[in-house]
Amino acid sequence: MPKNELDEKATFYKKGTKRFRSDKTWFRTKADLYEIPNKNLNQINSPSHLKKQLKDYAGGMKVNA
Numbered sequence: 001m002p003k004n005e006l007d008e009k010a011t012f013y014k015k016g017t018k019r020f021r022s023d024k025t026w027f028r029t030k031a032d033l034y035e036i037p038n039k040n041l042n043q044i045n046s047p048s049h050l051k052k053q054l055k056d057y058a059g060g061m062k063v064n065a
Contacts, residue, residue: 010036011035014032015030015032016029
């Protein structure tokens with residue numbers, strides 16, 4: 001995922017942040033963490049669909065030489 005998409009789709013949590021689960025239990029992050037809600041992930045319908053998305057993404061990347 002390009003960094004600009006990560007900034008748009010994810011929430012950043014600093015190391016040591018208390019994260020709560022839906023069952024009311026919690027944990028502290030052991031490292032800085034980016035969390036992306038499932039609703040913000042790309043839809044994948046099959047392994048071949050995933051391969052196509054990866055190929056399309058790689059084709060659009062700029063490589064510094």
